[in-house]
Structure formats: C-alpha cells, structure tokens
Amino acid sequence: MTERPYSSHQGRSFWFLKFFGVPAEIHESKMEDGETKLGVMEFAPVDNDLLARPGWTYATNGMSERRMPCQEEPHGDPSFRTELVVHTASRAPWVVDLLAEMARYPFVHKSGFAPNQTIPVGSSRPRLWDGYLLLIPPTEPEEINPLAVDIGIGEDFVFHLQVIGLKRRELGFAMEHGGPEFVERHLASLGTGKALREILYLDRLRDSLL
Numbered sequence: 001m002t003e004r005p006y007s008s009h010q011g012r013s014f015w016f017l018k019f020f021g022v023p024a025e026i027h028e029s030k031m032e033d034g035e036t037k038l039g040v041m042e043f044a045p046v047d048n049d050l051l052a053r054p055g056w057t058y059a060t061n062g063m064s065e066r067r068m069p070c071q072e073e074p075h076g077d078p079s080f081r082t083e084l085v086v087h088t089a090s091r092a093p094w095v096v097d098l099l100a101e102m103a104r105y106p107f108v109h110k111s112g113f114a115p116n117q118t119i120p121v122g123s124s125r126p127r128l129w130d131g132y133l134l135l136i137p138p139t140e141p142e143e144i145n146p147l148a149v150d151i152g153i154g155e156d157f158v159f160h161l162q163v164i165g166l167k168r169r170e171l172g173f174a175m176e177h178g179g180p181e182f183v184e185r186h187l188a189s190l191g192t193g194k195a196l197r198e199i200l201y202l203d204r205l206r207d208s209l210l
Contacts, residue, residue, distance in 0.1 A: 008064075008065060009037065009039070009061060009062065009065070012061050012064070012083065012158070013041075013061060016041055016043075016059060016061065019140070019141070019144060020041075020043040020046075020053070020057050020059065021043055021044075021046050021053075022043075023041045023042055023043050024042050024043060024044040025041075025042045026039050026040070026041050026042070026061075027039065027040040027041075027042065027096045027100075029100050031062065031063070031065075031066075031103065031104055031107060032104040032107050032108050033107070036062060036065050036066060037062050037065070038060065038061070038062035038063065038100060038103055038104075039060070039061040039062055040058055040059070040060055040061075040095075040096045040099050040100060041058070041059050041060075041061055042056065042057075042058055042091075042096070043056065043057040043058070043059070044056060044091075054197075055087050055088055055089050055090075055197075055201060056087070056088045056089075056090065056091050056092065057085065057086070057087055057088075058085070058086040058087075058088070058092075058095045058096065058099055059083060059084065059085045059086075059099075059160070060083045060084045060085075060099050060100075060103045061083065062103070063081075063082055063083050063084065063103040064081035064082055064083050064158045066107070067079065067081060067156065068080075068081070068082065068106040068107065068111070068112040068113065069106065069107060069110040069111065069112070070106075070110075070111065070112035071110040071111070072109060072110045072111045073111065074111055074112060074113075074114060074117060075111070075112055076106075076111070076112020076113055076114040076117075077112065077114070078112065079155075079156045079157075080112070080113075080114065080156075080157070080159055081156050081157065081158045081159065082113050082158070082159055082160075082161055083158060083159075083160050083161075084099050084102055084103060084134075084160070084161055084162075084163055085137055085160050085161070085162045085163070086098070086099060086162070086163050086202050087162070087197070087200050087201055087202065088201055088202050088203040088204075089201045089203055089204050090203060092202070092203045095202060095203070098163075099163070102119070102132075102163065105119070113134055113161060114134070115134060115135065115136050115159075115161060115179075116133065116134065116135065116178075116179030116180045116182075116183050117133070117134045117179055118131055118132070118133055118134075118166065118171060118174045118175055118179050118182075119131055119132045119133075119134070120171060120175070128165060128202075128203075128205060129165030129166055129167070129202075130166060130167060130168040130171050131165075131166040131170075131171035131174075131175075132163050132164065132165060132166060133163075133164050133165075133166050133174060133179060133182070133183075134161040134162070134163060134179075135161065135162045135164060135183065135187075136159070136160075136161065136162070137160060137161075137162040138162070138187070138196060138200070139196060139197055139200065140160075140162075144160055145159050145160055162200065163202060164199065164200055164202065165202055167208050167209075169208055169210050170182065170186075170208060170209055170210055173186075173210060186209040186210065187199070187209070
C-alpha cells in the first residue's frame, strides 16, 4: 500500500469534516490499553444547503485504530472496524462519556460489534434507556459506509454504527427475536423522514415502538 501523508486519525477527521462540518469540541481520552488515542467529536446543528442538520452529532474517532478481538460472544467480524455515532436533539455532554465507554466495551470483553446488535445496560442507577441498538446510520448518505481503506489501517474497512436507545420491552423483544427482526418490524417502515429522526435522538424520551 502506498504510504499516506496523514495518519488514520487524520483520515477519519477529514471524513467527519465532510459529513458533519467543523466540530464544536473534541473530547480526548485513551482506550482501555492506556495508549490508543480516542476522540469524541461533538458537532453542533448546521443550517445550510450543504450540511443541514437540525440536531447535535457525536462521533468516536479512534476505536477503529485496532481490530476488535471478537473472541467472545458476540463474535462479529474482526475486519469490520467500527466507529460510533449518536444524534441528539440538544447538546448532551453525557453522551461523550457513553461513547467512550461503549468504544472500549468490545476490547474489555474480548468481543465485537455488528449492525443490529443490542447492548443491555447493566447499571442499576437511574437511566434514560434500558439498552442500546447499533444501526447502520439510516438517515445518512450511503457513502458514509464503509470508509475507504486508504487511511492507513491495512485492507480493512471502517464502518459507522449509530447508537439508539431501547426501552425495556423493546430490548426484550430484540434480545428474544434478534436485532435484525426488531429493525425490520419496528424501524424499517418509518422511512428516513422526521418520524425516524425523532426516534434516533438519544436524549429524547419517546413512546415505545412495540
């Protein structure tokens, strides 16, 4: 592979600038190994013809620097490198901590992430959601996935998975019947308009989809 004049972090940053604009803030930390850099990029709403986004966007930058272990269930595909995306209606600083924790999750548990996977919330403290669902971002342009292989991470592609919240019954259905079945029966019919966008906002409590 031809050597690139920029790092993989920079390559992903260029991609985010294209789709989300200039970040309002970048929150830096480390992955579970204490060495790999992790950024959570925070993008404010945009109102113009090229980048019209009514809500806030949060995205990780650094999770895909390494292949996920995929040794324990759910195994996933180790060549499926991942970054996470969240949309919110208002600025939501707590999402920064959530994304950092979720980015470390597969490396801590030696597992992997995949589209339509569910993640239960184990904490007993008060919370907005009982679990989360990982989606190929349904309201983004098709070219959002996969990110091209020329950013310095070998021949792997980088896919972006959007995190949405699940209520208790929704989580139970998805765990019993599978995330793909939940998406097909309760999300696919919403199209890509305002109704779906409201469901995708992680900071907005909504009625159950069941």
